[in-house]
Amino acid sequence: MWVHFVCSLSLLLLFSSKIPSVDAVQKIENYNHSYRLPKTFRPIVYDLKLTVSDKEDFTKGQVTIEIQCQEPSDEIIISVNPLYLQITNSYLEDKLRNLSMNLGKPTLDFDTFTARFALPYTIEKGYVTYLKIWFKGMFSTSESGFVRRNNEKRDVWFYTLFEPSNARRMFPCFDEPGFKAFFVLQLWLTDGLAQQNYVALSNTNGHKFEWNDRLTIWTFDKSPPISTYLFTIVIGQFISSCAPDDFLIDEICIWRFSDISDWNNTAQHIIGHMSRFQSEMTDYLLIDPGTRLHIIFLPLELNGMENAGLLYISDRLWPADDESSQIRFGKTLFHEMTHQWFGNLVTMEWWDDIWLSESLTSYLSTAHPFQHNVVNDITEDPIVSPKWATAIPRIVYAKGAAILRMLEDVIGVRRMRTLLRNYVRMNQFGTANTEKFFSLLDSVTEGLSFNGTIFLKSWLFQGSHPLIFVDFDRTTNQFCFTQTPKVGDSSTRWQIPIWIEALDDEFDTEQLYWIPSDGQLVIGIDEVSSSNNSATIAFNRNHTVYYQLIYRY
Numbered sequence: 001m002w003v004h005f006v007c008s009l010s011l012l013l014l015f016s017s018k019i020p021s022v023d024a025v026q027k028i029e030n031y032n033h034s035y036r037l038p039k040t041f042r043p044i045v046y047d048l049k050l051t052v053s054d055k056e057d058f059t060k061g062q063v064t065i066e067i068q069c070q071e072p073s074d075e076i077i078i079s080v081n082p083l084y085l086q087i088t089n090s091y092l093e094d095k096l097r098n099l100s101m102n103l104g105k106p107t108l109d110f111d112t113f114t115a116r117f118a119l120p121y122t123i124e125k126g127y128v129t130y131l132k133i134w135f136k137g138m139f140s141t142s143e144s145g146f147v148r149r150n151n152e153k154r155d156v157w158f159y160t161l162f163e164p165s166n167a168r169r170m171f172p173c174f175d176e177p178g179f180k181a182f183f184v185l186q187l188w189l190t191d192g193l194a195q196q197n198y199v200a201l202s203n204t205n206g207h208k209f210e211w212n213d214r215l216t217i218w219t220f221d222k223s224p225p226i227s228t229y230l231f232t233i234v235i236g237q238f239i240s241s242c243a244p245d246d247f248l249i250d251e252i253c254i255w256r257f258s259d260i261s262d263w264n265n266t267a268q269h270i271i272g273h274m275s276r277f278q279s280e281m282t283d284y285l286l287i288d289p290g291t292r293l294h295i296i297f298l299p300l301e302l303n304g305m306e307n308a309g310l311l312y313i314s315d316r317l318w319p320a321d322d323e324s325s326q327i328r329f330g331k332t333l334f335h336e337m338t339h340q341w342f343g344n345l346v347t348m349e350w351w352d353d354i355w356l357s358e359s360l361t362s363y364l365s366t367a368h369p370f371q372h373n374v375v376n377d378i379t380e381d382p383i384v385s386p387k388w389a390t391a392i393p394r395i396v397y398a399k400g401a402a403i404l405r406m407l408e409d410v411i412g413v414r415r416m417r418t419l420l421r422n423y424v425r426m427n428q429f430g431t432a433n434t435e436k437f438f439s440l441l442d443s444v445t446e447g448l449s450f451n452g453t454i455f456l457k458s459w460l461f462q463g464s465h466p467l468i469f470v471d472f473d474r475t476t477n478q479f480c481f482t483q484t485p486k487v488g489d490s491s492t493r494w495q496i497p498i499w500i501e502a503l504d505d506e507f508d509t510e511q512l513y514w515i516p517s518d519g520q521l522v523i524g525i526d527e528v529s530s531s532n533n534s535a536t537i538a539f540n541r542n543h544t545v546y547y548q549l550i551y552r553y
Helices: 002-014 264-285 323-338 355-364 394-411 413-427 434-444 452-460
Strands: 041-053 058-069 073-079 085-094 099-102 107-109 114-123 128-138 145-149 157-161 182-190 199-202 206-212 215-220 233-236 238-243 252-257 293-298 311-314 346-348 430-432 466-473 478-485 496-502 511-515 521-524 537-539 548-551
Touching: 058 073, 085 114, 182 199, 182 233, 199 206, 199 238, 238 264, 252 264, 264 293, 264 323, 264 413, 293 323, 311 323, 323 355, 346 355, 346 413, 355 394, 355 434, 394 413, 394 452, 394 496, 413 430, 413 434, 434 452, 466 496, 478 496, 478 511, 511 521
Parallel strands: 041 182, 252 293, 293 311, 346 430, 466 548
Antiparallel strands: 041 058, 058 128, 073 114, 085 099, 085 128, 107 114, 145 157, 157 233, 182 215, 199 233, 206 215, 238 252, 466 478, 478 521, 496 511, 496 537
16 A cells, blocks of 8 residues: 555656746636536546645645546546646546556636546546546635645644635636535645644544655545535644534544644533534434534634535634624534535535525524515625626525525425425435425425415515505505515516414414515405404514515505
8 A cells, every 4th residue: 555655656746847826826817607517527536645745835636536428528628727726647547448548738728717638539428437637736825725824823734715616726626516526535744744743634534644754644534425615625733622422423523723722611512512403403304414523713714614524614703701702603603514414415506506505504504584684685686696606695695594584484384394304305415406496395385375486486586675565545444565676677576475463353363465576465454353453453573574564654
């Protein structure tokens, strides 16, 4: 086995061509984020070997991608960011034919950040082959990609942050959420990083072998199938606080920098809450997320990141004694933990369906409606949009969660639970899109007096939100409800639920009505109250809605 390590290491050190300049990297990455890789091949396994040193400002690596042909093709196109990554050589290994063919360097496309490998023959559908690539890479100059950090207080450390499409900065890959694959990782830490006080972390448990005082090799267990944006590496001087869990096979662990003191008691308290939440979510969804549960606290600008098996949380959120600090931390912690099911176990096919990850997670990770003031919502962007391949806006979290809470009120808690259980069970370890969700929604709402999918579509695919004008005609004793959008196209209309009840009645009189998208709702007061007192009528008293009521009487 060690002969294999030495040979592989020699191959890595062989390629020492110049990597892109820092000036080139600092240019704005104005590439086409909407570009989609062809579906001619899909990755099955990434076997990644990476050399990292504290003495060098670049990495050296080799990745072997096991790929299966989906359509006959004489080329392979994968994701590569040429501002950070240089491919030095490549081979195609055909194990069935016992062939190994040198493909050389690929053709790079700076508009789409892709690399095209021309093949010597057409590969047929269903055929499995191996693309082996040697490369060199620069560390990222921003918070995304493979990042190197160093300051006066702390020795050098490294981390990755790949969402939405920055894994291509570190290694050649199929850098889209719809391409899920297994990962096998070996990290070769050289020079100062080979010292005992350095730890390497990834999505799965690592095994350390100290080759000598200048080389330590970390080998990680094979991951479950995940998207490239959920793959992660962290290298630094870290220590952990762990505790066994009756429910999980592995321990729950929290990692922090080793120079931080007096945090173990707080960590054990956090682990207790994590264990309970994990158990409750698994009971609710009737399925295990399929990964271990480790969290690392890092000095990041973002609040958290749901890397499979190694969640990130910003260290500025470490809970203090005050309640507000604990609430902020808990909100982020449970949000990232919920991603284990929505985002990690089931992943959206493309970024326009990011609501299946972020909206569902925001909805489920809190016992109360996500705090978002509809009055302040003046955006015209819909929740489902191809624009989210570059940046995910707040409406996907906040508005999306509020709409899902409204859906729960409309279809009922039991049907909502069945919907989410079916969604996770039928798509686990795979991908899903909005249409799949609608299909499942149709099945659980069959027989109801309204169409759940038409209702949800009107809220997901349109921006802004409705203003509902409520008028009362004292001559006819009738309420009239009409709608108009707050901003944007004046013709935009929604399927709008409204719950009406009479507070002076002895029995529960709450009823669900619908304000149609093509007209108005007129309700006589005698339909909802035994008295004719309009002052006793309440609207949406116990429900979450995403619109404003404007009374004009």
